[in-house]
Amino acid sequence: MKNIYLQLFTTFMKIGAFTFGGGWAMIPLIEREVVDKHKWISREDFIDELAVAQSLPGILAVNMSVLVGNKLRGLKGSLAAAIGTILPSFVIILLIAIFFVRIYDNPTVASIFKGIRPAVVALIVAPVLSTAKSAKLNRLTFAIPIVVALAIWMCGVSPVWCIIAGGLGGYIHYIVNRYSTMCSKKGGKE
Amino acid sequence: MMTYLSLFLTYLKIGLFGFGGGYAMLSLIQHETVEVVQWGATAPWLTQSEFTDIVAISQMTPGPIGINSATYIGYTVTGSVWGSVVATIAVCLPSFLLVLLVSRFILRNKENPIIKSIFKGLRPVVVGLIASAALLLMNRENFSDNTFSIAIAIVSFILVYFAKLHPIWVIAIAGVAGYIIY
Structure with a gap:
């Protein structure tokens, strides 16, 4: 029988090496390898783990590999899986970082990147619209992303504060809601 | 040494508050590397166009953008492979701690209304985070x-x-x- 740690490592390394775009692009591949091919976990468990990986902060692909590795073999398993996920991009980016600096001032490279930069902006505008759609903003919550974006863009507010405020705001909204329904129930009785 | 410490703490923060996926994390990375002058540095680690180029490179190479930016910036800031190692470990560390410590708790309390309400509050913020990253990139340099x-x-x-x-x-x-x- 093959070593499970080695299997975890190579499986996640394959996933890390062949998915462009990270995160969501990796999920179907992880599912195929972990559920269908190796049968390490059931599909129901996979969906549960995905929900957890999504709700925790951090890199989705790393969260997912830590969860799967941990489920199979605890901490050692999660290390094997996560290092597998990270290693390909780490090595590739390191090589680029070392060599790219040397060709950065080359006029051909400079003109290529001059063309690429506005495209990168467009690549980030697109998910603004798609996440706005899936967040199901209503008339009240519509203002939140606008305030957040302006606060970070114009006032240099740290995104960390916006995240804390968002979580806190959701909690306060829940408390207020519960309090007001409690009051209206009481009022109804009296 | 100071640079390594601030690399570690900065990427730890990015890993800990990186809710909402790669593009939302981008606004955190951008704030920490382009807007803020970190300890042990005299200027922000990156210019706007360098940051944009890193985003472009990470879109063209395999792997998540959080890892790519940590590896790249870790190297350019310190000029050493160890900078990459430190930043990459730092950005992944919260994932390990949280998965090992609270994943079971979250799984058990998936339907808990308080947890649900917190994530509900985060959703519109994530949209704003991505929008801020896009707005900050719409500048003269790009x-x-x-x-x-x-x-x-x-x-x-x-x-x-x-x-x-x-x-x-x-x-x-x-x-x-x-x-x-x-």
Whole structure:
């Protein structure tokens, strides 16, 4: 029988090496390898783990590999899986970082990147619209992303504060809601 | 040494508050590396155009953008492989701690209304985070000349949003356009 740690490592390394775009692009591949091919976990468990990986902060692909590795073999398993996920991009980016600096001032490279930069902006505008759609903003919550974006863009507010405020705001909204329904129930009785 | 420590703490923060996926994490990375002057540095680690180039590179290479930026910035800031190692470990560390400590708790309390309400509050914030990253990138450095830069941005947007073309191809096309135009 093959070593499970080695299997975890190579499986996640394959996933890390062949998915462009990270995160969501990796999920179907992880599912195929972990559920269908190796049968390490059931599909129901996979969906549960995905929900957890999504709700925790951090890199989705790393969260997912830590969860799967941990489920199979605890901490050692999660290390094997996560290092597998990270290693390909780490090595590739390191090589680029070392060599790219040397060709950065080359006029051909400079003109290529001059063309690429506005495209990168467009690549980030697109998910603004798609996440706005899936967040199901209503008339009240519509203002939140606008305030957040302006606060970070114009006032240099740290995104960390916006995240804390968002979580806190959701909690306060829940408390207020519960309090007001409690009051209206009481009022109804009296 | 100071630089390594601030690399570690900065990427730990990015890993700990990186809710909502790669693009939302981008605004955190951008704030910490382009806007803020970190300890042990005299200027922000990156210029706006360097940051944009890293985003472009990480879209063209495999792997998550959080890892890519940590590895790249770790190297450029320290000039050493160890900088990459430190930043990459730091950005992944919260994932390990949280998965091992609280994943079971979250799984058990999936339907808990308080947890649900917190995530509900985060959802619109994530939209704002991505929007702020896009707004910060709309600057002189990235739009060096008005006509061609804006044309490239509009065509790229149509290709990725409406034609659902993969980002790699959009970047490749924009690169070829840049080579021809400039």
